[in-house]
Amino acid sequence: MRHPQTGGMSPFNRRDLLRSAGVIAFAGAAATTAGTLPAHAAAATTTAGFRHGVASGDPLPSSVLLWTRITPTPDAAPGSGVGPDVTVSWEVAEDSGFLRMAARGSVRTGPARDHTVKVIPGGLKPGAAYWYRFSASGVTSATGRTRTAPAAGAAVDRLRMGVVSCSNWQAGYFSAYRYLADRGDLDVVLHLGDYLYEYAPGEYQARDVVVRPHDPAVEMTTLSHYRRRHAQYKTDLDLQALHAAVPFVVTWDDHEFANDAWSGGAENHTEGAEGTWATRRDASKQAYAEWMPVRFEPGGHIYRRFEFGTLASISMLDLRTYRSRQASSVVDPAIGSPARTLTGDAQMDWLLGGFSSPATQWKLIGNPVMISPVRFPSTLSAQEVGAVEQLLGTTTIDGVPYNVDQWDGYTADRSRVISHLRDNAITDAVFLTGDIHSGWACDVPADPLTYPSNGASVAAELVCTSVTSDNLDDILGTPPRTSSVAVEEAFKGANPHVKYLDFDSHGFSVLEVTPGALRMDWYVLSERTNRAATSTLSTSWRVAAGTQAVSRVL
Amino acid sequence: MNVDQPPSPAGFPAADRRQFLRLAAAGGASVLLSVAAGTALPAPARAAAATAPGPRTRVYVLVVDGCRPDEITSALTPRLAALRGAGTNFPAARSLPVMETIPNHVMMMTGVRPDRSGVPANSVYDRAEAVVRDLDRPTDLRFPTLLDRLRDEGFSTGSVLSKRYLFGIFGERATYRWEPSPLLPVTGHAPDKFTMDALIAMVDGVDPDFVFTNLGDVDRVGHSDVSGTTLQAARTAALADTDDQVGRFVDHLVAAGTWQSSVLIVLADHSMDWSIPSNVISVDQILSGRADLREQIAIAQNGGADLLSWTGPLRARDAGLADVRGLVAAHPGVLSVSDPGDLRLGPEAGDLVAFCRAGWRFSDPYIASNPIPGNHGHPATEPIPFFVAGGSPRVSTGVSSQPARTIDVAPTVGALFGLAAPAGGYDGTARADAFTV
Numbered sequence: 001m002r003h004p005q006t007g008g009m010s011p012f013n014r015r016d017l018l019r020s021a022g023v024i025a026f027a028g029a030a031a032t033t034a035g036t037l038p039a040h041a042a043a044a045t046t047t048a049g050f051r052h053g054v055a056s057g058d059p060l061p062s063s064v065l066l067w068t069r070i071t072p073t074p075d076a077a078p079g080s081g082v083g084p085d086v087t088v089s090w091e092v093a094e095d096s097g098f099l100r101m102a103a104r105g106s107v108r109t110g111p112a113r114d115h116t117v118k119v120i121p122g123g124l125k126p127g128a129a130y131w132y133r134f135s136a137s138g139v140t141s142a143t144g145r146t147r148t149a150p151a152a153g154a155a156v157d158r159l160r161m162g163v164v165s166c167s168n169w170q171a172g173y174f175s176a177y178r179y180l181a182d183r184g185d186l187d188v189v190l191h192l193g194d195y196l197y198e199y200a201p202g203e204y205q206a207r208d209v210v211v212r213p214h215d216p217a218v219e220m221t222t223l224s225h226y227r228r229r230h231a232q233y234k235t236d237l238d239l240q241a242l243h244a245a246v247p248f249v250v251t252w253d254d255h256e257f258a259n260d261a262w263s264g265g266a267e268n269h270t271e272g273a274e275g276t277w278a279t280r281r282d283a284s285k286q287a288y289a290e291w292m293p294v295r296f297e298p299g300g301h302i303y304r305r306f307e308f309g310t311l312a313s314i315s316m317l318d319l320r321t322y323r324s325r326q327a328s329s330v331v332d333p334a335i336g337s338p339a340r341t342l343t344g345d346a347q348m349d350w351l352l353g354g355f356s357s358p359a360t361q362w363k364l365i366g367n368p369v370m371i372s373p374v375r376f377p378s379t380l381s382a383q384e385v386g387a388v389e390q391l392l393g394t395t396t397i398d399g400v401p402y403n404v405d406q407w408d409g410y411t412a413d414r415s416r417v418i419s420h421l422r423d424n425a426i427t428d429a430v431f432l433t434g435d436i437h438s439g440w441a442c443d444v445p446a447d448p449l450t451y452p453s454n455g456a457s458v459a460a461e462l463v464c465t466s467v468t469s470d471n472l473d474d475i476l477g478t479p480p481r482t483s484s485v486a487v488e489e490a491f492k493g494a495n496p497h498v499k500y501l502d503f504d505s506h507g508f509s510v511l512e513v514t515p516g517a518l519r520m521d522w523y524v525l526s527e528r529t530n531r532a533a534t535s536t537l538s539t540s541w542r543v544a545a546g547t548q549a550v551s552r553v554l
Numbered sequence: 555m556n557v558d559q560p561p562s563p564a565g566f567p568a569a570d571r572r573q574f575l576r577l578a579a580a581g582g583a584s585v586l587l588s589v590a591a592g593t594a595l596p597a598p599a600r601a602a603a604a605t606a607p608g609p610r611t612r613v614y615v616l617v618v619d620g621c622r623p624d625e626i627t628s629a630l631t632p633r634l635a636a637l638r639g640a641g642t643n644f645p646a647a648r649s650l651p652v653m654e655t656i657p658n659h660v661m662m663m664t665g666v667r668p669d670r671s672g673v674p675a676n677s678v679y680d681r682a683e684a685v686v687r688d689l690d691r692p693t694d695l696r697f698p699t700l701l702d703r704l705r706d707e708g709f710s711t712g713s714v715l716s717k718r719y720l721f722g723i724f725g726e727r728a729t730y731r732w733e734p735s736p737l738l739p740v741t742g743h744a745p746d747k748f749t750m751d752a753l754i755a756m757v758d759g760v761d762p763d764f765v766f767t768n769l770g771d772v773d774r775v776g777h778s779d780v781s782g783t784t785l786q787a788a789r790t791a792a793l794a795d796t797d798d799q800v801g802r803f804v805d806h807l808v809a810a811g812t813w814q815s816s817v818l819i820v821l822a823d824h825s826m827d828w829s830i831p832s833n834v835i836s837v838d839q840i841l842s843g844r845a846d847l848r849e850q851i852a853i854a855q856n857g858g859a860d861l862l863s864w865t866g867p868l869r870a871r872d873a874g875l876a877d878v879r880g881l882v883a884a885h886p887g888v889l890s891v892s893d894p895g896d897l898r899l900g901p902e903a904g905d906l907v908a909f910c911r912a913g914w915r916f917s918d919p920y921i922a923s924n925p926i927p928g929n930h931g932h933p934a935t936e937p938i939p940f941f942v943a944g945g946s947p948r949v950s951t952g953v954s955s956q957p958a959r960t961i962d963v964a965p966t967v968g969a970l971f972g973l974a975a976p977a978g979g980y981d982g983t984a985r986a987d988a989f990t991v
Contacts, residue, residue: 155955155987310955361646361955423889423911425825425934427623427646446912515645516953545645545953546623546937 048072048086048137052231053240056146056247057293059188059306061126064146064247066090067293068134069116069234076115078231079216079224085110088136092121096131096143114227116290126151127309144244147187149308153359156309160185162246163509163520165192165253165368165434166466169212169233170205172528176467176508178238179523179535181245183510189246190314190511192434193253193368194469195292196233198268207474211529219258221274226287234291243293250294251302251316253368253435257284260405261320281321303347305354312362312513314432315354319368322347326404335409342410351417355426361545362513363429370433371407371414372442372461372497377490384487387475391503392436406435421458422446427546429459430518432511437466439509439522441500441541441550452496460543460550462520464509465502468528472503480504499550500541507535518543519553575730577759585755587712590705590729611946612812613764613967614753615662615819616803618796619655619717620773620930622825623647623939631793633801634939637820641943642950642988644958648936649824651897652676652859652907655773656689658823658960659720663699663766665964665980669900672696673723675931678902679852679863686854686919689902690718692725698976700964701727704764709971712762716749716770718742730760741777743770750799754806761812764967768823772796776826776928786828789928813945817970819963822938824930827858833914835887836921837862837878847878854904855918858932861894863904875905882906887914889932898981909933942966942988954987 048071055067068088069078076083087106094100103121117134124130127150134141150156162180180189197204198220201213215232216225233239254260258280260267265277274280286298296302303318322344327334334340343351355363380388392403407414421429421444431444443457450456465471472484484503492498505524512519519542526534540554573595579585589595618634623645628635649658650667652675660673668674673695679686689695701711701724713728715721719742721734732752734744746769753767775792800820807813837860841848850866851874862878864871883891889911894903910916912934917924929935940958942949948970961982965975969984 310957358646358648358957361957419911422913423932423934425648425912425936427937514953515955516643545643 048139050134050139050141052078052234053243054132054134054141054144055243055293056132056144058249058295058304059147059149059247061149061151062124063120063122064124064130064148065118065120065293065295066092066132066134066144066146067116067118068141069114069231069291070109070134070136071115072137076111077228078114079227081111081224083111083115086115086136088117088134090117090119090121090132090134092124092130092132094128094130096145098131098133102130114287114290118293120295124148127154127156142240142244146247149306150311151309152307154309156311157514159187159308159312159513161511161513162186162189162242163192163432163462163464163511164189164467165464166194166437166469167233167239168194168197168204168466168469169236170197170199170201170210170214171470172206172211172468172506173531173533174236174238174467175525175528175531175533175535176506176523177236177242180508180510181238181241184245186246186510187308189242189248190366190432191248191250192366192432192464193251194255194434194466195250195252196229197255197469198229198258204470206468206529207470207477209529219268219274220284221280223283223286226284227290230287230291248293249306249314249316249366250292251318251366251368252288252320254320254405256288257281257320260326262323262325263321264325267326301347303350307360310360311515312364313354313357313360314364314366315351316366317343317351317368318347319343323410327409329404332404335404336411338412340410340412342407342413348413348416352420355420355429356424361428361515362518363426364513365429365431367431367433367461369406369435370403370440370461370463371417371431372440372444373408373448373495374403374406374491374498375494377494379490380487383476384483387472388487388503390475391438391470391472418444418446418458426458427548428518428543429548430543431459431461433461433463436463437469437471439463439465439500439502439505439538440498441520442495443497443499443549445497448497455549457497457548459548462509462511462541462550465505465507465522465524467508468506471506499552500539502538505538507538516545575759577755579751579755583751585732585752586735587730587732587752587756587760588726590726593710593729610763610815611948611970612761612816613819613970614803614816615764615766615821615963615967616800617659617662617766617768618772618800618820618822618939619768619770620776620824620826620928621793621822621939623937625793626939630790631797633797633804634820637800637804637818637943638939638941640951641818641941643953644940644956644985644988645953646955647821647938647940647958649822649938650959650961651899652856652861652903652931653824653933653935654856654859654931655717655823656719656723659715659768660695660699660723661959661961661982662821662823662963663701663724664695664697665961665968665976665982666697666978667898667961667981668903669895669898670697670978670981672900672902674894674899674903675854675856675859675861676719677854677856678861679854679865679904681863684865686852688719688722690722692723692727695723699724699727700764700967700973701766703968703973703976704971705729707971707973709763710760712756712760712765714749714753714756714765714767716744716746716768720768724766728762728766730756730762732756738774741770741774743774746771746796746799750802753803757806757812758810763971769796769799773826777926779828779928789826807945815946817942817944817946817949819942819966821940821960821963823960825935825937826928826930827912827932827934828927829913829915829929830927833887834917834921834924835860835885835910835914836917837882837908838919839921840881840885841878844877844881847874847881850874851878852904853918855916855924856931857915857924857929858910858935860908860916860918861904862906862908871905879906882908887911942985948989950988950990952987954985956983956985956987958985
């Protein structure tokens with residue numbers, strides 16, 4: 001199936017431009033945006049331009065990564081390999097008017113890296129707001145705003161993060177990003193993976209409706225495909241607005257490569273017909289490195305840790321590159337085999353070592369797939385079981401569903417983590433999770449068998465729902481908050497450590513971290529297929545310091 | 555108040571030049587204190603008035619021995635929870651190795667690690683005497699403490715320590731010291747009610763600038779609570795009772811009009827972890843097939859930690875210890891085997907330090923030596939409550955992410971009194987977050 005739209009960018013309509021102007025105003029550059037607007041307008045013309053916005057990411061106390069993409073000539077389309085090498089200048093200032101300049105420089109880019117630009121200005125002040133912009137060929141980009149991390153060892157009263165995952169272009173609009181951008185109170189946005197999806201139009205969308213078709217109109221398998229798909233996502237104005245407003249800290253899950261990826265392949269990869277997995281994976285990683293504001297380059301590793309004074313650290317995990325192949329079923333003894341791994345040994349050592357650091361109080365883990373054990377209730381109907389299986393990516397053998405793609409499918413690695421937390425009495429570890437298109441607040445039991453009697457929990461797990469990707473009501477074909485409610489209650493009954501579960505909503509979460517407690521707010525969207533969806537605070541849960549347990553606030 | 559020449563309490567070192575002071579206590583009882591030689595009796599109303607700048611500050615360190623941070627809740631321990639809420643809480647606070655009572659009390663009062671104080675554990679192998687024994691002698695502690703350093707600067711200090719071995723090691727360092735009584739058999743500690751009677755009597759009678767108090771019930775009951783892995787019935791009752799005693803102290807300060815000048819530092823020395831009878835590690839048993847090794851190893855058992863000392867010939871030491879390390883580390887209940895130097899424990903800790911995992915305990919030298927379900931000493935028992943409270947305007951309200959440790963008590967209290975750091979400096983950090991500038 002081919003879709004007629006094959007260009008890398010959709011032309012901006014008038015409303016988009018107006019919204020774009022509003023976004024830039026939010027970014028704190030209202031007084032000076034007049035000069036940047038033509039850059040956006042240029043998207044519809046044939047001159048050079050920064051048509052994919054600007055972004056920042058991976059804040060450290062003295063530096064932050066800045067990103068953009070220059071389209072130097074009309075034919076230099078993403079993924080084309082066409083176009084000249086160009087020099088792009090960049091500026092970082094302490095004010096939106098670029099009067100107090102903090103750093104400036106220039107960098108060469110070209111078709112070898114798809115005309116993307118990544119620079120890391122150093123020598124910045126910790127815990128400080130900065131404005132940045134790029135220019136080339138007489139054109140200036142939109143102005144972005146970013147923020148460095150607080151100094152190591154500094155007392156930090158509050159850290160506020162947007163938390164998102166699973167943003168499928170074809171399933172709807174990224175209103176979640178717009179609401180996060182409009183807040184103006186975030187230090188960072190955490191994207192826990194499935195930032196983009198590999199499918200062709202018609203393969204995966206909003207129930208049966210392709211709200212917006214993917215470009216290219218095929219499943220992405222080659223470097224050119226991956227680059228074009230990244231470029232398409234970066235034309236979304238809500239996403240551009242959020243990138244321009246707040247630094248991101250990202251990791252990937254499977255759909256940045258292909259569904260249910262593992263170290264040697266993926267469920268949605270056909271070796272041979274779609275090339276070799278090694279080639280495909282390298283292509284997707286290269287495009288990711290080019291197009292994402294992340295301190296990752298091909299050949300390196302994306303798992304990494306950030307610290308925010310003494311308040312919190314965030315360890316971002318890579319649970320795809322090193323993992324053993326998913327077990328085939330719940331009865332597969334491989335599930336518990338210590339020879340199988342989700343993290344790989346080096347990443348596991350790094351993760352466990354980070355827990356023991358006395359430098360930070362809250363140990364947050366950007367965890368692409370759920371670590372809390374999930375037992376399937378025995379009371380579900382066949383239709384409900386089928387729908388939940390589809391949502392959670394579950395394998396069913398002999399009627400016993402089991403999520404072999406999550407930590408549940410790698411119990412030896414999970415035991416290493418939970419034993420380490422328990423044996424060393426690690427406090428204030430909180431897993432922040434995406435992947436499964438639903439909202440959860442869970443205790444992570446020291447032992448699921450004794451949890452119901454002693455409530456012993458070694459960590460908390462907070463799962464944000466999808467920005468757009470399908471969930472249970474979508475799969476069941478029912479209105480939200482109807483048929484799913486009984487399924488959620490059955491899951492909570494079968495899993496007493498699961499305190500909150502919303503299988504239906506789409507949206508985003510906001511995490512506020514203070515020394516006394518951590519709080520997650522789940523915001524839900526009225527309708528992901530409506531560009532003007534509204535956003536409502538659905539529920540709030542907190543983890544009081546030292547408790548390793550979730551409790552309801554709202 | 556009257557000055558006594560009492561009989562020397564049975565079981566304690568004979569007091570040669572000590573003076574004694576009998577103070578009225580609650581319910582018509584009396585409390586007997588020993589007093590540093592040369593201290594004017596009866597005590598002057600203000601022992602250190604001449605040396606302290608500004609309004610007087612009284613500082614009380616209350617150790618709720620063995621309390622876990624998650625046990626302080628508004629439902630179970632309302633008075634402690636209220637103090638924590640009104641003061642500055644340090645939720646990332648932890649005990650330091652070995653997570654036992656004596657070394658952590660010593661770290662609180664010295665501000666230095668065991669490799670400088672000489673006190674790494676409760677129980678060690680004493681090479682000079684060739685015996686495993688408790689570090690409960692005044693001479694075991696080689697570093698000056700707040701109790702004597704403040705005294706040297708003209709402040710008056712007090713120690714009200716419920717446990718016999720704590721009284722033993724801190725000895726006569728404080729200006730005023732209570733010798734715990736009555737001592738319960740087996741536990742060797744005085745119940746919190748009596749300890750609090752003594753603290754209140756000391757505060758009423760001689761009003762020291764600084765008092766170091768250990769409340770032992772929560773720990774002692776935790777050790778012996780056979781429902782520790784499940785209901786923790788006795789433990790829960792002890793927590794409620796100790797909370798009442800802390801509340802009694804606060805109420806007393808308020809009634810006495812000294813609350814507004816008081817700073818309370820409330821913490822634990824370590825927490826508690828319960829194990830089931832099958833989760834027992836015996837190094838003696840591990841080495842049972844290697845008599846050549848077993849005969850050369852002395853084992854000092856500290857609940858969740860075993861200190862192993864090589865007692866054999868020097869030429870066989872390195873190879874022997876390597877074998878012991880490998881055998882012990884292979885036990886499923888053993889978390890780690892470390893060199894004492896890596897934990898800053900000093901030579902008194904022997905040659906190897908083994909920690910158990912959560913839910914396990916050591917039992918040595920025999921498998922039946924340690925029958926108690928509640929233990930500490932291992933990393934699972936590091937998290938502790940640690941908060942600064944009190945009516946003094948110097949105390950601020952809030953929560954701090956700073957990694958407070960038992961070793962921070964001395965520098966924190968020292969800073970309140972303007973006390974200089976000891977020779978070589980502190981290993982701990984003054985937790986200034988807890989105070990207004």
